[in-house]
Amino acid sequence: MFTGLIEEVGIMQRIGKQGQAMVLSIAAKHIMDDVQLGDSIAINGVCLTVIAFDSGSFTVDVTPETFRHTNLSLLHAGDRVNLERAMSAQGRFGGHIVQGHVDTTGRITSRRPEENAVYFTVEIANREVMKYIVPRGSITIDGVSLTVVGVDESSFSVSIIPHTLAQTILLHKQPGSSVNIESDLLGKYIERLLFYRDREMPDEAARGGGTNAGSSRLTAEFLAENGFL
Helix, strand or coil, rough: EECCCCCEEEEEEEEEECEEEEEEEEECCCHHCCCCCCCCEEEECCEEEEEEEECCEEEEECCCCCCCHHHHCCCCCCCCEEEEEECCCCCCCCCCCCCCCEEEEEEEEEEECCCEEEEEEEEEEEEEHHHHHCCCCCCCCEEEEEEEEEEEEEEEEEEEEEHHHHHHHHHCCCCCEEEEEEEECCCCCCHHHHHHHHHHHHHHHHHHCCCCCCCCCCCCHHHHCCCCC
């Protein structure tokens, strides 16, 4: 699990491709302090496993599934990448729950300054993901935990403070840039629970439970029963 607080910007050293499989080597400093084989490190928001390392770099595999669903396939040697190690049990939870499982990619359509902030608007490739994106909710862009400030049918907006820009690769993103998007985990679990709840309703009604099989109303009782309250 990650928090969306970027620890370091690394530099892509080498990229090996064979079909849709990749091997990436990334130069880093700070996160190399305690790296071990098998560690999870998020690269631009994608959780990957360390398969080799030395004093100044580490190497990861990228599977075809990850190749197809993220923007890692667009990387070149010399590119900057956001890096975050998996959260330790002793760490502070300063962002939000980030799995490092990218839902879709997006394209920045606008970037505009407003006093001390910069507003980004991002159009997402898979519009099905829009149902998980809500105003004032959490979103991850290239591994960075951010707050949604606006939503429409196919895009969303975020407001980014100067510190976040300076410490991440978002500083260099411009309209047309590709980004990885991970929506908030909570909405996905609620949707899945409601899906199975609706499937079970006809059986409950047949047993005389009085449940309306066509109802999908979300109630406080349902959330409490399933551990959300």
